[in-house]
Amino acid sequence: MNIVILSKGVANYTTRRLKEVALAKGHEVRVVNYAKCYLTVEKGNPVVYYKGEKLDGVDAVIPRIAQSYTMYGSAVVRQFEMQGVYTTASSIAIVRSRDKLRAYQLLAKVGVGVPKTVFARETADFEEVLELAGGAPVIIKVARGTHGAGVVLAETRKAAKAVMQAFYVEGVNFLVQEYVEESAGSDIRALVVGGRVVASIKRQNLDDDFRSNVHQGGVGKMVKLTEQEEKTAIKAAKAMGLPICAVDMMRSNRGPLVLEVNSSGSLKTPEIITKRDVATKIIEYVEVNAKQRHRKDRVGA
Numbered sequence: 001m002n003i004v005i006l007s008k009g010v011a012n013y014t015t016r017r018l019k020e021v022a023l024a025k026g027h028e029v030r031v032v033n034y035a036k037c038y039l040t041v042e043k044g045n046p047v048v049y050y051k052g053e054k055l056d057g058v059d060a061v062i063p064r065i066a067q068s069y070t071m072y073g074s075a076v077v078r079q080f081e082m083q084g085v086y087t088t089a090s091s092i093a094i095v096r097s098r099d100k101l102r103a104y105q106l107l108a109k110v111g112v113g114v115p116k117t118v119f120a121r122e123t124a125d126f127e128e129v130l131e132l133a134g135g136a137p138v139i140i141k142v143a144r145g146t147h148g149a150g151v152v153l154a155e156t157r158k159a160a161k162a163v164m165q166a167f168y169v170e171g172v173n174f175l176v177q178e179y180v181e182e183s184a185g186s187d188i189r190a191l192v193v194g195g196r197v198v199a200s201i202k203r204q205n206l207d208d209d210f211r212s213n214v215h216q217g218g219v220g221k222m223v224k225l226t227e228q229e230e231k232t233a234i235k236a237a238k239a240m241g242l243p244i245c246a247v248d249m250m251r252s253n254r255g256p257l258v259l260e261v262n263s264s265g266s267l268k269t270p271e272i273i274t275k276r277d278v279a280t281k282i283i284e285y286v287e288v289n290a291k292q293r294h295r296k297d298r299v300g301a
Contacts, residue, residue, distance in 0.1 A: 001027045001290060002057055006034040006076060007064040013268040015064055017279035025283060034076045035069055046082035060290040061087040062282070063094060064264045070098045086290040088282070089263045092297055093241040097261050100143050100175055103240065106301055110239045112232060113257045115250075116178040119143070124168065126161045134178040136160050143173035153179070180257065183250035187259060188223060190233035190247045191270050191278055194285045197233050199276040200225050201269060220269045232256045241299045243289075244282055246270075 003022050007015040010031045022029045032050050040047045048055040061080045065073030078091035097103055101119045108114055118132045130138065136157045142150030154160035160176070167174040185205040190197045202223035225233070233247040236258045246265020249256045267278050 001059040001287070003027050003029045003060045003062065003286065004055065004058050004080075005029065005031045005062045005064060006073065007031055008033050008035055008066060008069070012064070014264075014266050014279075017267055017271070018062060018282060021277075021279045021283045022286075025287070027283075034063075034065065034073045037076050039076065039079045041079075046079050048076060048079050048083075056083075058083075058085050060286050061085055062286065063087060063089045065089075065094055066264070067098060070095060086286075086292075088244050088286060089242055090297055093299070094263045096299065096301070097240045097242060097245070097263050100141065100260070101173075102301070103261060104175075106239050106299060107236055107258055107261075110235065112236050112239060113252075113255050115139075115180060115257050115259070118176045119173070120164070120176065121171070121173045122168070126164045126168075129164065129176050130157060130160050133176040137179040139177040139179055140164065140167070141175045141177065142167070143175060180250055180252045182253055183257075187248050187250045188225070188229065188256075189220075189265070189270065190225060190229070190249065191245075191265060191267070192233055192237040192242075192247055193244050193278070193281045194289075195234055195238070195243065197225060197230050198281045199270040199274045199278050200229075200233075201273050203269075220273050222274050226256075229256045232258065236261050239299065241297050244285065 005015055005018055009015055015031055019029045019031060037048055037050050058080065061077065063077050074091040074094045077087055077094065080087055081091060104114050104117055116134055118129050120129050130136065137153060137155040138160050140152045140154055140163045152163050154163050186202060188200060188202050190200045200223055201220040203220045229249060232249060236247045237245050240261045242261060242263050246262040248259045250259060271278050
């Protein structure tokens with residue numbers, strides 16, 4: 001097969017692992033910086049250009065789209081879809097999962113546990129928003145943050161109102177979310193491939209930071225998921241229409257609560273810690289599915 005990995009980083013761990021596994025299996029592989037692609041849109045002739053040449057004869061695309069490039073990256077993925085090329089993450093699923101409110105709405109709709117969340121923008125009813133989220137302390141997030149950026153723990157009512165006021169003045173969409181004390185500073189990441197959890201780790205902060213993201217200094221260790229946690233991860237992936245993804249959850253007294261479904265979750269920490277060969281699972285999934293007809297996206301939102 002001729003496989004294209006859409007990624008801005010050739011040396012990125014996940015990109016490198018996917019490429020080396022695909023090459024070892026005899027496939028042709030090209031890493032393409034999607035930000036440097038350009039597209040022509042005309043009747044019956046969707047073309048992707050890269051470095052002055054057409055990208056054609058592609059059998060499968062593996063998108064590794066960064067948060068800050070969501071719209072452009074998903075447009076490139078969509079252009080390949082217009083050509084009938086198989087992609088491991090559809091353009092609509094990428095956009096859907098990056099919109100935190102949209103993701104929570106869809107997860108809640110199918111019965112996946114999520115933290116109690118209030119979404120707001122141009123409202124000065126800070127007291128009411130705070131009460132609806134369960135009162136201080138609360139987590140306040142920019143609606144499109146990533147890697148733990150744009151996330152604030154407001155421990156008091158005064159602090160919460162100050163943060164909301166700042167977002168209100170800037171005209172930023174934000175989420176106010178309940179603080180789950182029993183999971184503070186830790187979460188679980190489950191990597192899902194084709195409806196199965198293939199690796200799982202627990203991420204824990206090293207200091208007083210409530211965020212467990214490795215990008216924010218957290219560390220990971222191997223963890224065995226409960227049956228409920230495994231089912232939740234699989235159900236969350238299906239709800240987002242992402243057969244390959246990372247599902248971040250936290251443990252609460254009322255069961256697992258999903259924080260995010262990431263279409264481009266890193267393989268680095270899970271592979272190193274669990275010694276599981278996730279990259280091979282992904283390429284094997286591509287081999288089985290790339291030759292099938294495109295399945296209709298059934299999420300509906």
